[in-house]
Amino acid sequence: MRISKIAATSLAVVAATAAVSLVPAAAGARPGAAGTVVGVEALSAAATLPGSARAERLIYRSTTAGDQPTTTSAAVYFPSGTAPEGGWPVIAWAHGTVGLGDDCAYSVAGPAAVERDWAYLGTWLDQGYAVVAADYAGLGGPGEHPYLNGIVEAHNVVDAVHAATAQYPDLSNKWAVVGQSQGGGAAVFTARYATEFGGPTLDYRGAVGTGVPAYxxxxxxxxxxxxxxxxxxxxxxxxxxxxxxxxxxxxxxxxxxxxxxxxxxxxxxxxxxxxxxxxxxxxxxxxxxxxxxxxxxxxxxxxxxxxxxxYMGLPESGYDRPLLLAQGLRDTDVVTPETLRFAAVLEANRQPATLRTYPTDHDATVNASLPDSLPFVRGLFA
Structure with a gap:
């Protein structure tokens, strides 16, 4: 581990420890259990979604490589207005590649594609969803980030939803995951394991993955x-x-x-x-x-x-909720024919997956997919 990483990690741990006295553990949570809130911090301006009525950074327990426990973080954004009966439904946002350094973390530096992601997440917010954006293990917290380790990313996303719904009473336990690029793969892995990792306290409904890196x-x-x-x-x-x-x-x-x-x-x-x-x-x-x-x-x-x-191979079976794959046919950041192949394999395996394609590149597909993604997710919560 490099000195700069040690220094950054030490600061993150100190900050999280300092925040513990301000934030009580979730009722009934086991100390140190995955999904347990460790602290709450203010978000930087760079990581605050425009238009969010409230935005905070959660520090929580999760899992990293080798099934080892760790501490990581997530940004939580609330829509305007009064929460509906049962609380705001939750969109778990699995972000694309930001880098590996602690200062790259989504809840620290914000998205790498600011204009694209803020427009996308702002649309979900406007539709009345709260957004929980996990950083992934090793980003903004201790240890190194096991990039594209799908099982780790799925744990991090599910545990972020556990932490957020335990911390904020006005969040519903009903949730879906959406993700792009690295996060598209994370969303697919989460779709496969959400029910298993989430347990009986969360009500997982389905997933959307755009620009998914397959095979x-x-x-x-x-x-x-x-x-x-x-x-x-x-x-x-x-x-x-x-x-x-x-x-x-x-x-x-x-x-x-x-x-x-x-x-x-x-x-x-x-x-x-x-x-x-x-x-x-x-x-x-x-x-x-x-x-x-x-x-x-x-x-x-x-x-x-x-x-x-x-390590990174997308699961080809075992999905228990609907999955929408949205792919730009001009996408060269992922191997588009392999993503189409993955969709065909899911279809052959009779998985609950739907493919939509667009005449777009990697970045443009995110928002181009909204006319399909919004009604798809609305149907999941109906």
Whole structure:
């Protein structure tokens, strides 16, 4: 762990500890149990959704890589007006890639795509939903973020809803999850495990995933020194570096560094503390080829594809509530044909999934999907 990360984590823990005296634990909660509120803080202006009547940062207990307990955080936004009978229905927002450093956390720095996400979340707020936006483990809290570890992200999202509904009496226990990009994958994992992880106190209704990264494990296994010496787009290169960080956080015994050149280790270490915007700018200026970062292929790891599938492979069955997949056909941030393939697999497996496509790129699909997402989610709560 790097010194800057230790310092940031210490500050986060001190802040959370200081807040405990201000916030009582939820009634009946077991000390340290996942979903237990540890503290409440004010949100920064950058992380406050415009138009929210009330906005706060929750610190709560959850789970990280290796099924280990951790502390993480979430932003909570309330709509205007008086809560309906039973409380505001909850939209759990699973955000896209912001980076891996503590200062990148959604509840600290706000979304990476500010205009896009504020317009999207503002629409849900205007429709009378409260929004609970989990940071994911290792972002703004102790430890490293296991990027694209779907089980961890599902725990973090569900535990954020547990924490918020326990903390705020005017929130309903009825909830759905929506997510984009990294968060699209997190929403899909959450859809698969929400009922199991949520238990009897939450009433999970369904999910929307936009720009979902499907079968990334099939692409990642090809990384190595034999790749053509071409520079990927800065965002794609950043995703690769974040995935390598996620692998070494989730599987430290793999010794990912032993597969890398000096340049590769430098870039992976830089990505461990960098937000997506600055890292993308640095990669655009340097234009490193991915192949130049490796001394050996990633496939030299035994049972690599199985390991990757268990880590990031989207579940192909077991969904007990409706799932809407919304995909832009001009999306090059994810492998669009693989996302369409995933939807076809769900259909073949008779899962309760619906696919909608749009003539849009990765970013534009988020708000383009609203004419389908809004009535879909409204129906879930009907």
């Amino acid at each position: 990334i494990e099939d692409v990642i296994q090809l990384l190595g020194p034999g790749m053509p010496p071409i520079a990927l787009s800065s965002h794609l290169s950043a995703y690769v570096l974040y995935i390598l960080n996620g692998l070494r956080t989730t599987f430290p015994d793999l010794d990912i560094e032993s597969l890398l050149t000096d340049s590769g280790r430098t870039w992976v270490d830089r990505a461990a503390t960098a937000c997506i915007g600055p890292l993308g700018d640095e990669l655009a200026a340097a234009e490193p080829s991915v192949g130049s970062m490796f001394t050996r292929p990633l496939s030299s790891i035994p049972d690599l594809h199985g390991l990757l599938s268990r």
